Amino acid sequence: MLTIISNVLRGSASRNSSTLQAVLQLLAVQSEYANLTAPHDPDPPSRLKDPQQPHSPSVSPPLTQIPLNTPVEYKALGHTDVVSSEAIAQKESPVKSIGSSTSEKLSEVPLLTERISERQKPVFEKIICPVIDIPPSLELITVKLPINPATSPAQLTPAVANITSTDPLMSSCPSPTGSVLGHDNSFPEITHSLAEETSLPEPQLAKCDLHKLEDGPPLQAVLTREEGLQYYRTLQTIRRMELKADQLYKQKIIRGFCHLYDGQEACAVGIEAGINLSDHLITAYRAHGYTLTRGGTVREIMAELTGRRGGIAKGKGGSMHMYTKHFYGGNGIVGAQVPLGAGVALACKYLGKNELCVCLYGDGAANQGQIFETYNMASLWKLPCIFICENNKYGMGTSVERAAASTDYYKRGDFIPGLRVDGMDVLCVREATKFAAEHCRSGKGPILMELQTYRYHGHSMSDPGISYRTREEIQEVRSKSDPISLLKDRMLSNNMASVEELKEIDVEVRKEIEDAAQFATTDPEPPLDDLCNHIFYNDPPLEVRGTNPWTKLKSVS
Incomplete structure (x- = not known):
């Protein structure tokens, strides 16, 4: 104790010769020393246990609250000793004094924020300390910290998050209402993600615009922890895969056409979550994400992009032509996939299967005449078809306002009911797709959906993407409506996952993409003899003329 007093006095003298300054600092140290040396339990609830040991379900650290009219600034600190919860509850906060000549910052009792994961293991810890500017005229200020009731572990780790609806895409991210510790609203100013210093969006879904529909998708959704983690992994996989494809294309390892899907990942993941694997899907040339959700692997997709034998189409299709079971690939002709999809829906109805077909097209293809012809036939025959724009x-380098007299694409079906959905929110897309699928399966005929989304890259690799829009516009969408960030913040704010868990997924996805890229650059190209294979289905082998009349190749089904 004498050593501590001596050090404090010696340190005070070096900074300020005022005796009052040194005495007041000595009092503060004595107060802290009394708290730290007071008798306490060997395992106080405010200290984190060994990460390998589970928490006791009956113990939860108390939360503290700063009055809202107190001007405070929240800063994250490094390692520090944590005062026990009993000491905080029984005593006022230990404070330091401020001299009248300078305005210094007062450090309050550190707040320990803790979350308990579903496995009852500590997920993360972060020390938060409010810092208050003291007027020069005041010698000493004491702020009392009222104690909130401890939140139970069941509240800290809900298995299901109930989410209500508004529109985050058409406006900036709304201010958060729940703290990172679940349902506690003690800190409306500090409800932020511990992974990033950004405000959490409201845990809400977007309200759909309806056309010729009395009721739309439900305004509440249920997201389980397992579903959330699965969606997050798939979103990250598509994003990383497209970024790696961009890199390989610029290295001239991928050649030909390549249309990337980054920014639109929530569309593919949400649609897949709203239909069955036995249902059918056909899309345009921006098809990498749907190839993955329909059952393709990252290795097969990357190898197909590089034209290798291990590709999903044996290296003969490339970026625009990938296929899996019940997935009829990307189509290189603008809008041509829509009448083909209606034909698949006709087959579903003819065979009497309780299946449907999802036909996807872009806003550019929405002006094609064949799409309106397909609307007519699908409505006339009441085909189980979901048209999705x-x-x-x-x-292709043109904004929708310059290319379409009406940008209400969900109303383009006229006699076909439609709905417009926030395509950047995977849960909005999922609920709208479920609603549309139920509409089709009930025999009401086709339905039209417009997913409002955004692509970060250009139309294709020859399009830089910034000649007709600004970098600031792209960055604004990234910061406010990115599909991965929306889901990530929603899961963190509802205590459905920890920052460490999501980081682990990121690392695993990054490794998977790197391994697939390595395979795609080392796998051999298909031999010339395989060039004409699989032209026909279930036919005997036949001879096919090659690049000149003297070259003969044999096609095998």
Whole structure:
């Protein structure tokens, strides 16, 4: 104790010769020393246990609250000793004094924020300390910290999050209402993600615009922890895969056409979550994400992009032509996939299967005449078909406002009911797709959906993407409506996952993409003899003329 007093006095003298300054600091140290040396339980609830040991379900650290009219600034600190909860409850906060000549910052009792994961293990810890500017005229200020009731572990780790609806895409992210510790609203100013210093969006879904529908998708959704983690992994996989494809294309390892899907991942993941694997899907040439959700692997997709034998189409299709079971690939002709999809829906109805077909097209293809012809036939025959327009705001270098007299694509079906959905929110897309699928399966005929989304890259690799829009516009969408960030913040704010868990997924996805890229650059190219294979289905082998009349190749089904 004498050593501590001596050090404090010696340190005070070096900074300020005022005796009052040194005495007041000595009092503060004595107060802290009394708290730290007071008798306490060997395992106080305010200290984190060993990460390998589970928490006791009956113990939860108390939360503290700062009055809202107190001007405070919240800063994250490094390692520090944590005062026990009993000491905080029984005593006022230990404070330090401020001299009258300078305005210094007063450090309050550190607040320990803790979350308990579903496995009852500590997920993360962060020390938060309010810092208060003291007027020069005041010698000493004491702020009392009232104690909130401890939140139970069941509240800290809900298995299901109930989410209510508004529109985050058409406006900036709304201010948060729940703290990072679940349902506690003690800190409306500090409800932020511990992974990033950004405000959490409201845990809400977007309200759909309806056309010729009395009722739309439900305004509440249920998201389980397992579903959330699965959606997050798939979103990250598509994003990383497209960024790696961009890199390989610029290295001239991928050649030909390549249309990337980053920014629109919530569309593919949400649609897949709203239908069955036995249902059918056909889309345009921006098809990498749907190839993955329909059962393709990252290795097969990357190898197909590089034209290798291990590709999903044996290296003969490339970026625009990938296929899996019940997935009829990307189509290189603008809008041609829509009448083909209606034909698949006709087959579903003819065979009497309780299946449907999802036909996807972009805002640029929405002006094609064959799409309106398909609307007519699908409505006339009441085909189980979901027409989905992925409106990413730009066609091939042209904004939708310059290309379409009416940008209400969900009303283009006229006699076909439609709805417009926030395509950046995977839960909005999922609930709208479920609603549309139920409409089709009930025999009411086709339905039209418009997903308002955004692509970060250009139309294709030859399009830089910034000649007709600004970098600031792209960055604004990234910061406010990114599909991965929306889901990530929603899960963190509802205590459905920890920052560490999501980081682990990121690392695993990054490794998977790197391994697939390595395979795609080392796997051999298909031999010339395989060039004409699989032209026909279930036919005996036949001879096919090659690149000149003297070259003969044999096609095998």
